[in-house]
Amino acid sequence: MTTTATSAFQPSAHPSADGTSVSGRFEALEQLVELGAGRLDQELLDETATLLGRAGQRLRLSGEHTVVTLAGGTGSGKSSLFNAICGLELSPVGVRRPMTSQAHACVWGLDGAGPLLDWLDVDKRFRYARASALDGSGGRETGTGTDGSLQGLVLLDLPDHDSIRAAHRAEVDRFVTIADLLVWVVDPQKYADASLHRNYIVPYARHAGVTLVVLNQVDRLQPEEVEDCVSDLRRLLEAEGLHKPRIVTTSTVAEGGVTGIREVLVDAVTARRARTERLATDLGALVDRFAAFDGGHEPPAAVDDRRATALVDALTDAAGAPAVAEVMESAYELRAVDYVGWPIARTAARLRSDPLRKMRLTELRDELRGAFTGPVGAQQGDVDNALQGVTDEVVNGxxxxxxxxxxxxxxxxxxxxxxxxxxxxxxxxxxxxxxxxWWWLVKTWQYFLVLVTMIGLIWIGLLVFHGVFGADDATDGLVGDSGLIPYVAVLVACTFGMGALTSSACRNVVALSSAKHGERMEDHMRTRIRAVARERVLNPVSAELDVYARYRALLNGRAPRGDSRAL
Structure with a gap:
């Protein structure tokens, strides 16, 4: 019985096919997980972390060995095929099913295989070693000039994937995720088995490069029937997404019936590409899932100026800065009265005003400062309203x-x-x-006028005293001459009027400057509010947009910020 192989594994002629590119993608995928933490689907992140852990372990283990699994359904003859390839009866074969309850491993070349088998968790009772010189394969020339040795092969015989025992199915599922090369053994009667195709062929369709389908027991068919089965099997596999499937026909009872699969295995262990191709495929599958969260265009770096200005305006209103500026403007005018107002009029007004006014005025600053030590400065609801819509434009797309x-x-x-x-x-x-x-200068001037007024009044009093009580007629001069009273009265009236006029003029100036004072105060508060908005709102948004930009750069093969790692 002859065998048919549609393709074989060949040694890589390109350096990109080695573990270097896989390591780079591995590191880039690690970064994707870090960037997506707390943002993307947790199930995807967990699956990726699991794969990265498994891939990292495999990369650290022997690269000289290729792990090949023989998996199949009940009665497909995979254990017989395992024994035929090994040349020894290592795995039990019989009518009772299932015969294989745990994975059996046959290793060609023990150096470095121990830690790999431990990682594969193959029971030491079911580990077997073969020497290349004893493998019975003889020798054949390949395109690379190497002999037909299976040195470096770790061949695994797995339990039935359709076993009634859940532990057997779990064992198959575990090895399918970690093997370097997947070999599915089917027989002419059950090659279209739904459980195989639904649970393994379709989910692992993108692993066509490291998948081999073996149509076993072809000795039961006529030669023309073999070709029909292979064609129908190929049609099924291609329909399920397995691109250019590799199909090999085998028979464990016919002479030379396993030559085709041995040739494929020799090519695989000689090329030593299956490990990196499997890991690259696994990584690529996850990268595609991460790529679903790429919007397809470069995001903005920050909130635009219009939105940022609107945010500052809203927070300014929420904090009550305009009201505070208005209060300070009024306080400015009130306080100015103490400096530029006519002291005599101010004293008269104070006698009938609120006695607490002075205290409130002098403690106004402390009261206002105390009002802003907690949430009283801005209500949470007003702040929440201010934050509405600030990111509406940057999240588009x-x-x-x-x-x-x-x-x-x-x-x-x-x-x-x-x-x-x-x-x-x-x-x-x-x-x-x-x-x-200038307030101090006006205040000094006003008190000088008050002093002059008081002196004038005292002078008039002395003049009246001398005139009324008939003081010594000999007394004359500035005090004794009552004729000076009208002149001194005019002087007092002038100083009094000058003080009132100065107060009125200065109050007009204060009224104009208080408005500017309120504007300066509001601008100053707005500047500080802008800094708060940038620190507490705009910068976090920019940082998050930067994370997304780095995420996209990794997905699109651009190393972010000088990092050489990219997918």
Whole structure:
């Protein structure tokens, strides 16, 4: 019985086929997991972490050995095929099913195989060693000039994938995920078995490069029937996504019936590519799943200026900065009265005003500062309203997980924003709580006028005293001459009027400057609020957008920020 092989494994002629590129993609995929943590589907992240752990272990183990699994259903003859390839009766064969309850391993070349078999968790009772010189294969020339040795092969005979025992199926599932080369053994009666195709062929369709399908027991068919079975099997495999499937026909009872599969295995162990191809395929499958979260276009680096300005405006209103500026403007005018107002009029007004006014005025700054030490500075509801829509434009086109993470970043400090805004207003107050120098000059001038007025009144009193009580007629001069009373009265009236006029003029100036003072105060508070908005809202959004940009760079093969690792 002759065998048919549609293709064989050949040694790599390209350096990119070795473990270097796999290691680079491995590291880049690790970065994708880090960037996606807390953002992407946790199941995907967990699966990737599991694969990376498994792939990392495999890369550290022997690269000189190729792990090949013989898997199949009940009665497919995989154990007989295992024994035929090994040349010894190593795996039990019989009518009772299932015969193989645990994986059996045959190793060609023991150096470095021990740790690999331990990692594969093959029971030491079912480990067998073969020497190349005793493998009975003879020798054949290959395209690479090497002999037909199976040196480096780790061949595994697995339990039935359709076994009634769950432990057997779990054993098959485990080895299918870690083997370098998958060999599915089918027979002419059950090659279309639904469980095989549904549970293994379809899920691992993209692993066509490291998958071999063996149509066993072809000795039961006529030569023309063999070709029909192979064609029908190929049609099924291609329909299920297995690109250019490798199909080999075998018979364990016919002379030379396993030559075809031995040739494929020799090519595989000679090329030593199956390990890296399997890992590259596994990594590629996960990369494709990560690529589903790539929006397809470069995201903005930050919130645009219009939205940022609108946010600052909203937070300014939420913090009550305009109201504070208005209060400070009024306080500015009130305090100015103590310096530029006419002291005599101010004293008269104070006698009938609220006696607490002075205290409230002098402690106004402390009261305002105390009002901004906590959430009183801004209500949480107002802050939440201010944050609405700040990321609406930057998340357009982003996949939902990333759009959600950007929105979350904008609100990551929402709870602490009221207190931060209050503190920013509190720190803004002292800078404009200074008394202008000209106020002091006016105050000095006003008290000088008061002094002149008081002197004039005393002078008039002395003149009246001398005139009324008939003091010594000889007394004359500035005190004794009552004729000076009208002149002194005019002087007093002038100083009094000058003081009132000065107060009125200065109050007009204060009224104009208080408006500018309020504007400066509001600008100063706005500057501090802008810093809070950038620190607590805009910077977290920019950082999240940067994470997404790095994520896309890795997926598209561009190393982010000088990193040489990319997919």
């Amino acid at each position: 982003l996949p939902e997980p990333w759009a959600r993470s950007v929105r979350a970043a904008s609100r990551s400090h929402a709870a602490s924003l009221p207190e931060a805004l209050g503190i920013s207003l509190k720190e803004a107050l002292p800078a404009f709580n200074q008394v202008p120098r």
